[in-house]
Amino acid sequence: MACERWTEKLDAYADGELPAAEARELDEHLRGCASCAAEGLRKVQLKRAVQAAGQKFTPDPAFRNRIQRSIAAPRSSSWKRRWLPVVVTAMAAVLIASAFLLTQSQRRGERQLMSELVDQHVATLASSNPVDVVSTDRHTVKPWFEGKIPFTFNLPELQGSPFALAGGRVAYVKQSPGAELIFRIRQHQISVFIFQERALEGAGGSESARTALSFEVRSWCRNGLCYFVIGDAGAQDLGQLAELLKAAG
Amino acid sequence: MPLFDRLYNFAHWLTQDREEAEDLVQETYAKALKGFRSFQPGTNFRAWIYQILRNTFLTSRTGSKATATVPLELESDDEVLPVASDTPESILLQRSDQQLVQEALDRLPVPYREVLLLCEFEEMSYQEISATLGVPMGTVMSRLSRARRALRNTVQHLQKN
Numbered sequence: 497m498a499c500e501r502w503t504e505k506l507d508a509y510a511d512g513e514l515p516a517a518e519a520r521e522l523d524e525h526l527r528g529c530a531s532c533a534a535e536g537l538r539k540v541q542l543k544r545a546v547q548a549a550g551q552k553f554t555p556d557p558a559f560r561n562r563i564q565r566s567i568a569a570p571r572s573s574s575w576k577r578r579w580l581p582v583v584v585t586a587m588a589a590v591l592i593a594s595a596f597l598l599t600q601s602q603r604r605g606e607r608q609l610m611s612e613l614v615d616q617h618v619a620t621l622a623s624s625n626p627v628d629v630v631s632t633d634r635h636t637v638k639p640w641f642e643g644k645i646p647f648t649f650n651l652p653e654l655q656g657s658p659f660a661l662a663g664g665r666v667a668y669v670k671q672s673p674g675a676e677l678i679f680r681i682r683q684h685q686i687s688v689f690i691f692q693e694r695a696l697e698g699a700g701g702s703e704s705a706r707t708a709l710s711f712e713v714r715s716w717c718r719n720g721l722c723y724f725v726i727g728d729a730g731a732q733d734l735g736q737l738a739e740l741l742k743a744a745g
Numbered sequence: 746m747p748l749f750d751r752l753y754n755f756a757h758w759l760t761q762d763r764e765e766a767e768d769l770v771q772e773t774y775a776k777a778l779k780g781f782r783s784f785q786p787g788t789n790f791r792a793w794i795y796q797i798l799r800n801t802f803l804t805s806r807t808g809s810k811a812t813a814t815v816p817l818e819l820e821s822d823d824e825v826l827p828v829a830s831d832t833p834e835s836i837l838l839q840r841s842d843q844q845l846v847q848e849a850l851d852r853l854p855v856p857y858r859e860v861l862l863l864c865e866f867e868e869m870s871y872q873e874i875s876a877t878l879g880v881p882m883g884t885v886m887s888r889l890s891r892a893r894r895a896l897r898n899t900v901q902h903l904q905k906n
Contacts, residue, residue, distance in 0.1 A: 507890050511864065513871050542893060543865050549846035550866025553757035555750060559767050563774055564746060 498525060499532050506532070510539040609669060609696060610724075614711050616667055617687040617726045620678065626685075627663030627678055637664045637677065645673045649690050649721060652744035658682070659737055670695055679727075679737060686727030686737060693720050705731070714738040718745055746774070748791065751867065752798060758862055759802050759811075759855065769805065773798040792869070792876040799859070799877065811855045842900075849899040857892035864889055 502525055508514045509522050526533045620626045629640040634651035642648070644666050654661060660680045667676035672695030677688040703716040712734045714725040723745070725738050752773060757766035776797050777784075784793050802808040850858055863869045863877060874885045 504890075507893065508871075508886065511871070511889075538897075539893070542897060545842065545846045546850070546861055546865035546896070547868075549843050549850060550758075550862050551754060552847055553754045553763075553766065555753040555770070556763070556767070559753075559770075560746075560749065563749070563771060566771070567746065567774060567778065 499529060502529075502532055503535065506536050506539055510536065510543055605697070610706075610713060610715075612669055613687075613689055613724050613726055614713070616676065616689070617711065620665070620676065620687055621685055626665070628665040630663045632661050632663075634661055637661060640664065641666070641675050645675055647690075647692055647721060649675065650744040651677070652740040654679075654740070657736070657740060658733070659686075659740070670697065681729050681733050681737075684727055684729035684733070686725060686729055686734065688737070688741065689724040689726070691722050691724075693717050693722050696722055705735070716742065718742070721745070748794060752794065755795070755859075755862060755867070756798060756802070758850070758858060759799075760805075760807050761851065762807070765805070765807055769798060769802055772801050776801065789873055789876055791867075792873045795863070795867075795877045796879065808855075845900060845903055846896075849896055849903055852899055853892065853895055856888065857895050860885065860888050861892050861896060 502522055505514060505518065505522060509519060514522065526536055629637055631637050631640075634654070638649070638651055641664065651661070658681050662678040662680050662685070664675055664677045667674050667689055669689075669691055672691060674689055674691035674695070677690070679686045679688060704714075706713050711726050711728055712731050714723075714734050714737075716723055716738070723738070723741060725734050725741070727734055749770075753766060753770050756769040756773070757763065760766045760769055773794065777794055780797070784790065803812060850861065853861070860874065860878070863874045869877065871882050871885050874889075875882045878885065880888075
């Protein structure tokens with residue numbers, strides 16, 4: 497008979513521990529088998545009985561108070577001891593909250609800056625006159641910026657790399673001038689923005705690789721200057737150009 | 746205090762004495778507070794604190810005595826109490842039988858009593874019981890099955906007398 501298979505599973509069934517598929521099968525069996533159904537009923541009844549009988553002892557109120565006191569104020573004699581943890585916790589909570597808010601506003605600043613730079617890059621791509629200094633020679637492009645921006649930077653040697661310098665122009669963020677350099681790789685144009693870290697008011701952020709409006713972006717800050725490499729070339733290409741710039745800077 | 750009433754109830758069931766139950770609960774809370782760092786977040790807090798209570802009980806005088814008198818064949822498979830052959834009606838338990846069941850539970854050996862209380866009254870899953878008692882799931886299931894059979898026999902025995 498099929499019962500043998502099920503009798504040992506009735507416990508797990510009553511405890512709700514039988515896998516769903518098996519429970520359904522057992523359901524089916526119970527509908528047609530009076531003896532298993534009766535045994536199952538007895539098990540459930542016994543369960544209920546123990547459940548009801550289980551609550552037998554209630555703690556003495558005096559005992560509850562004693563435990564509560566021993567937990568709430570272990571060895572606390574002065575108000576300072578009692579309140580210090582509360583004060584410390586509150587201060588920690590405030591610190592965490594403000595750090596969180598600061599991070600949030602920093603992130604918002606970063607996002608805003610990023611979309612501004614992507615806009616500038618797109619504007620450069622669309623412009624019929626994308627660069628103010630047209631030269632593939634870094635020794636021409638770099639001196640051109642002299643007097644136009646309040647800092648100087650180094651450009652990498654591109655010979656042997658797939659990149660070519662196309663030129664540069666002055667770009668602005670937060671009313672501060674910086675350099676925008678245009679590089680070419682195959683059919684793609686990549687803009688490299690360089691700004692002073694303090695001009696970005698903390699929005700430069702830490703070194704990162706991300707995608708903004710489906711443009712690849714690499715950014716990092718070093719020696720007071722923040723670099724942003726933006727383009728629609730592959731992530732690998734941007735990474736390689738970023739490494740070249742870092743090596744030169 | 747989390748679980749205070751339930752822990753006390755369980756402790757009293759184990760010790761069967763008010764004073765000892767209070768000592769047991771007090772010690773459990775002290776140990777839990779001291780050892781809170783050993784509690785891994787994400788694991789079952791209830792199983793953790795019941796485990797502390799139970800281990801404290803086992804090392805107490807009453808606890809070691811109670812478990813020392815448990816017959817060796819408790820966990821063996823060959824010794825199985827005879828299944829009650831009475832008709833289903835004879836075990837039908839009414840609300841008024843609560844005292845009878847409590848008395849039967851009192852008479853059960855501690856391992857049976859505790860596994861029944863954890864499963865039926867605390868409504869722990871097999872997994873939680875396994876964590877609380879520190880035994881494999883298979884042992885939980887076989888012990889539960891034996892405990893239920895023993896309880897049923899004891900209830901019937903008490904009913905007859």
